[in-house]
Amino acid sequence: MRELFRSTDAVQMSWALALLSGEGIEAQVLDAHTSRLEGSVMAIPCRVVCADEDYARARSLLAETGQVVLSPDKAPW
DSSP states (O other): OEEEEEESOHHHHHHHHHHHHHTTOOEEEESHHHHHHTTTTTOSOEEEEEOGGGHHHHHHHHHHHTOSOBOOOOOOO
16 A cells, blocks of 8 residues: 555545546545544544555546645655
């Protein structure tokens, strides 16, 4: 799994997941529970991730829209 972007905006994450799903790319949201626990201060963003093999395509699709600030492109953890 590789991180595409981080956000505290639930609408932005939902939109991105729908966009990727429509293109056949399965993505997941990580840290949602922790983010909601601390949601009043928006201190902990959720991470949107996808499989390594879908990463380049997913990143390209999201970059084309200009709607999210992508995480730095780095090697998988």
